[in-house]
Amino acid sequence: MDPRLAADRDGLPHLLETVRRHAVGRLAQVSEREVVPGAPWPAPDPLPSQGAGLQGALDAFAARWEPTLSASAGPRYLGFVTGGVTPAALAGDWMTATWDQNAFSSLDGAGQHLERETISWLRTLFGLSDDQHGTFVSGATMSNTVGLAVAREWLGEQRGVSPAEHGAGALGSVRVLSGAAHSSIPKGLSMLGLGRRALVRVPTLAGREAVDLEALEAALAAGEGDGPCIVVANAGTVNTVDFDDLRAIAALRERYSFWLHVDAAFGAFAALSPAHAHLVDGLDLADSICVDLHKWLNVPYDSAVQFTRRPDLQTSVFQNAAAYLGPLGDTPDLVHLTPENSRRLRAVAAWFTLRAYGRDGHREITERCIGCARVLGDAVEDTPGLRLLAPVRLNVVCFTLADDPSVERLAALAERLADEAFLTPTVLDGVPALRAAFSNWRTTEADARRVAVALRAATREV
Numbered sequence: 001m002d003p004r005l006a007a008d009r010d011g012l013p014h015l016l017e018t019v020r021r022h023a024v025g026r027l028a029q030v031s032e033r034e035v036v037p038g039a040p041w042p043a044p045d046p047l048p049s050q051g052a053g054l055q056g057a058l059d060a061f062a063a064r065w066e067p068t069l070s071a072s073a074g075p076r077y078l079g080f081v082t083g084g085v086t087p088a089a090l091a092g093d094w095m096t097a098t099w100d101q102n103a104f105s106s107l108d109g110a111g112q113h114l115e116r117e118t119i120s121w122l123r124t125l126f127g128l129s130d131d132q133h134g135t136f137v138s139g140a141t142m143s144n145t146v147g148l149a150v151a152r153e154w155l156g157e158q159r160g161v162s163p164a165e166h167g168a169g170a171l172g173s174v175r176v177l178s179g180a181a182h183s184s185i186p187k188g189l190s191m192l193g194l195g196r197r198a199l200v201r202v203p204t205l206a207g208r209e210a211v212d213l214e215a216l217e218a219a220l221a222a223g224e225g226d227g228p229c230i231v232v233a234n235a236g237t238v239n240t241v242d243f244d245d246l247r248a249i250a251a252l253r254e255r256y257s258f259w260l261h262v263d264a265a266f267g268a269f270a271a272l273s274p275a276h277a278h279l280v281d282g283l284d285l286a287d288s289i290c291v292d293l294h295k296w297l298n299v300p301y302d303s304a305v306q307f308t309r310r311p312d313l314q315t316s317v318f319q320n321a322a323a324y325l326g327p328l329g330d331t332p333d334l335v336h337l338t339p340e341n342s343r344r345l346r347a348v349a350a351w352f353t354l355r356a357y358g359r360d361g362h363r364e365i366t367e368r369c370i371g372c373a374r375v376l377g378d379a380v381e382d383t384p385g386l387r388l389l390a391p392v393r394l395n396v397v398c399f400t401l402a403d404d405p406s407v408e409r410l411a412a413l414a415e416r417l418a419d420e421a422f423l424t425p426t427v428l429d430g431v432p433a434l435r436a437a438f439s440n441w442r443t444t445e446a447d448a449r450r451v452a453v454a455l456r457a458a459t460r461e462v
Helices: 003-010 012-029 053-064 087-099 110-126 140-159 184-191 213-222 246-254 267-272 311-318 347-382 407-417 445-461
Strands: 133-137 176-178 199-201 229-234 258-263 288-292 304-308 386-388 396-401 424-428 431-437
Touching (some): 003 053, 087 347, 110 347, 140 304, 213 246, 347 396
Parallel strands (some): 229 258
Antiparallel strands (some): 288 304, 386 396
């Protein structure tokens, strides 16, 4: 055995305690750390012939890379839709690596049972029925892609072919209708051989990102001669957290044949708040659902879940035939349900945080983030030089400069905020904008007010 590896094995208890102290120290500073540091990235080092051991690697990482890392785990990292990691989820992630399970086969099945228990808890969290069968995947893009893959197989079922067996070309032309689809939808269509051009944008309601139901029905009626299609509904758009009327869309299946996929990457968490649960009314009626867990559940990257009512079609797509794998059966092994064979047991971190804080704890996180978004939204409306572009429906504040909202001026505004907060750029109805998304368990109203003060000052400078 390499002598450094042997020394690390023998000294592991002390080394892990050193890593623990280091991590605790960094997390203790995350709330006051520069959100986006200005430190330059180090030039790449060559691969060492002789290693430095765990302590040497930790020292090198702390010296070379930690000064450049953003405080994405902190309370004022409001870019994208980025959660943090709850204490329990952090412990769960450590246990994930400690046990290092690849839970793909029932031949070693404890991990699969743990995942199924966690899925059942998530169903309860989001108010879904037992008809929704779930599996863990890496993130919203993969969740949407898996849902679309099952939808593709359903289209084949309607047309008497199997794309999984004969290829996507056997389907002929495919239409995917959506009002304001996330960018992961055309990406998934590209990977699935359906093509980005299969996505047909349906008009949305005036001043909204929610689909116009009359326009959707007209699009469905116009394409009846082409056969069944896919409808992608939104439960929380990225820019304004707008929600399609899921129950009304599902009701259209009484007259038209389509697969209903709902992108609820972070909007599904509205179900936790009694005041906002109506936004996801009808979610359980979907044929497939995307929910991203490393967003508002605050588990580590990467983690998401994909739900579907047709696990039989899911296994038609993803089944993996090999002598060492078990048969599909009534409860297929996880290897038959997603693109991955080998994957870490992502369910452990989710299991830990759900077991530790329950529904009530995660409801409190959700409602606190919603409150923080409203505080910042009110501040934007009260700040001369800024303009709110959409109501604060849930946890995102989308705004721009009142005068000359150019990409360059907004980038300058975001740069002036970088020490205090990180916001990401976007475009809404052709208007360049910034958006702040609240989904971190650490964020409090004090953080939202601190961002508001920094935003006012930066606006005056711009």
